[in-house]
Amino acid sequence: MKKNRLWILLVVILFSLSLAACGTTAVEPAAEEPAAEAPAAEEPAAEAPAAEEPAAEEPAALTYEDLVVGFAQIGAESEWRTAETNSILAVAEELGVELKFSDAQQQQENQIAAIRSFIAQGVDVIGVAPVVESGWEPVFQEAKDAGIPIILVDRGADVPDELYTSFIGSDFVLEGENACEEMAGLLSEEGNIIELQGTVGAGPAIDRQAGFASCLEGYPNMSMLDSQSGNFTRAEGKEVMEAFLQTYGDQINGVYAHNDDMAIGAIQAIEEYGLVPGEDIKIVSVDGVKGAFEAMVDGTLNCTVECNPLLGPQFFEAALMLANGEEVPRWIKSNEGVYCQEVAAEMLPERQY
Ligand code: GZL
Numbered sequence: 001m002k003k004n005r006l007w008i009l010l011v012v013i014l015f016s017l018s019l020a021a022c023g024t025t026a027v028e029p030a031a032e033e034p035a036a037e038a039p040a041a042e043e044p045a046a047e048a049p050a051a052e053e054p055a056a057e058e059p060a061a062l063t064y065e066d067l068v069v070g071f072a073q074i075g076a077e078s079e080w081r082t083a084e085t086n087s088i089l090a091v092a093e094e095l096g097v098e099l100k101f102s103d104a105q106q107q108q109e110n111q112i113a114a115i116r117s118f119i120a121q122g123v124d125v126i127g128v129a130p131v132v133e134s135g136w137e138p139v140f141q142e143a144k145d146a147g148i149p150i151i152l153v154d155r156g157a158d159v160p161d162e163l164y165t166s167f168i169g170s171d172f173v174l175e176g177e178n179a180c181e182e183m184a185g186l187l188s189e190e191g192n193i194i195e196l197q198g199t200v201g202a203g204p205a206i207d208r209q210a211g212f213a214s215c216l217e218g219y220p221n222m223s224m225l226d227s228q229s230g231n232f233t234r235a236e237g238k239e240v241m242e243a244f245l246q247t248y249g250d251q252i253n254g255v256y257a258h259n260d261d262m263a264i265g266a267i268q269a270i271e272e273y274g275l276v277p278g279e280d281i282k283i284v285s286v287d288g289v290k291g292a293f294e295a296m297v298d299g300t301l302n303c304t305v306e307c308n309p310l311l312g313p314q315f316f317e318a319a320l321m322l323a324n325g326e327e328v329p330r331w332i333k334s335n336e337g338v339y340c341q342e343v344a345a346e347m348l349p350e351r352q353y
Contacts, residue, residue, distance in 0.1 A: 062124075062323050064095040069319050070118030071101050071153075072111045072128040077199075077232045078261040079289040083353035084129070084154060084309035091312030097319075106199075108132060112139045119146045125319040127151045132201035133158040140164060149322040153315055156203035161330075165322055168314050168332040170307045172204045176211020178338050179284045180219075182303040183254050186282040189219050191253030194244045195227035196237050196266060198258040204307075205229070208258045208286060225252065230262040237262025241269035250275065257285040260292035260304055267300045278302055278341075288339060290351050296344035306336040309353055 069092070076082055085103075092099035100118060104110035108131050118126050119142055126148055130136060133156060140163040143150050154169040183193060195212070198205030209227070216222055225248055230237035237257060244252065255270075257263035263285035270277040277283055277300040285292060288306035295301035311334070318328045339347060 062320065064097050064316065064320060067125070067316070067320055067323055068098045068121075068123045069100070069316070070114070070121070070123040070126045071099060072114040072118070072126070073101065073103050074111070074129050074131045074155075075103055075106045077106060078234075078259055078287070079291050079353070080259060080261070080287045080307065080309045083289065084311060087310045087312035088127075088315065089312075091316055095316055097316055104131065106131060108135060115139050115143060119143055119148060122146075123148060124323040125149050125151060127153045127315055127319070128157075129154045130157040130203070131155070131199065133203050133206065134201060137163065151315060151318055151322070153311055154309070166318055166328045166330055166332060168311055168318065170204075170334050170336060172207030172307075173211035175204075175286050175305045175307060175336075176208040176213075177215045178211075178305045179208070179256055179286060179303075180212045180215035182284045182305070182338060182340065183256060183282065184215075184219050184222060186284070186302050187222060187254055190221040192223055192225045192248070192251050193254040193256055194225050194248065194252055196230040196240055196255065196257040196262040197227055198229065198232045198262075200229045202232070204286075205232075205258055212256055230257070230265065232259050232261060234261040234265040237265030238269045239265075241266035242273070245269060245273045245275075250280070252281055254282045254284070257283065260285045260287040260289045260295075260301075263301055264291055264295060267295060271300075288336075288351075289353055290348070293339070293344050293348040293351055296339070296341045297348060299341065301341075303338060303340040305338050308334040308336055
């Protein structure tokens with residue numbers, strides 16, 4: 001019995017030991033990490049009924065009567081320039097634009113001072129006919145900083161594109177090429193030419209020279225004897241021509257003048273020297289002013305290549321567009337012809353400048 005009890009006791013001990021062993025090996029399911037608490041999804045705020053926006057009112061477009069424009073003119077060196085000034089003044093008056101006009105008397109520093117004064121007065125748009133191409137960057141930058149657009153009228157300026165909005169004027173290179181073609185015809189593609197250049201550093205002087213020179217390369221029997229500035233004026237054109245006649249005399253077969261005024265001065269010099277302008281010496285110039293048509297009727301000037309100075313309408317139209325925040329073309333070109341003696345008498349009465 002004792003033995004039996006012992007067995008029973010042993011069995012009970014073993015059983016309870018095995019139960020205890022089972023308890024330690026049982027893999028408890030890993031306590032689940034509490035899920036990182038997701039930020040409580042924000043309840044979308046109940047959408048407030050959209051407050052009715054009042055329809056944004058388009059600001060009324062400006063009209064010519066609202067416009068205040070500054071114009072920095074070069075001066076009055078030529079018939080062409082006077083015609084341009086008259087066009088600007090007359091069109092401003094006609095349209096009711098308030099125009100602040102300044103005459104720089106050929107001095108760039110006066111033009112710069114005028115532009116600064118237009119900026120100080122807070123004009124809407126500034127027009128400038130740059131006497132020369134260089135030296136405009138600082139003052140154009142000042143205008144840009146003040147939010148005032150610059151339009152180049154009739155002459156270009158050597159500045160980065162973003163400093164002006166538009167150039168209104170002619171293709172001066174083409175004018176030079178056209179003048180050369182006329183000269184080639186007049187000289188039967190053979191002869192010596194002298195050139196009266198415009199103001200040194202002025203856009204039309206640089207380009208008219210380049211256009212003529214490149215076309216001349218196509219005519220091996222025509223050569224440029226000499227070239228000098230007559231500053232776009234009649235008096236200086238005459239002076240330079242007198243000097244050329246002293247140096248080259250009757251070797252000169254043709255005169256190419258960058259404007260009609262210098263050609264008219266040269267005509268006087270040739271007559272005083274004792275040669276016949278238009279016959280002994282052929283003359284081609286640029287502009288197409290009335291004085292040139294009169295000289296062609298007289299037979300002293302052979303041809304003129306037109307360069308339109310009546311830029312007032314295009315200028316104010318562009319100014320109004322800019323003031324209204326509209327885009328304007330980078331180059332507003334003029335339409336121009338070439339006229340010689342045969343048509344001069346018929347055309348003279350119709351010429352507007
Ligand atoms: C051309 C203009 C020139 C004319 C000259 O656009 O700048 O200046 O040809 C004038 O007659 O003085």
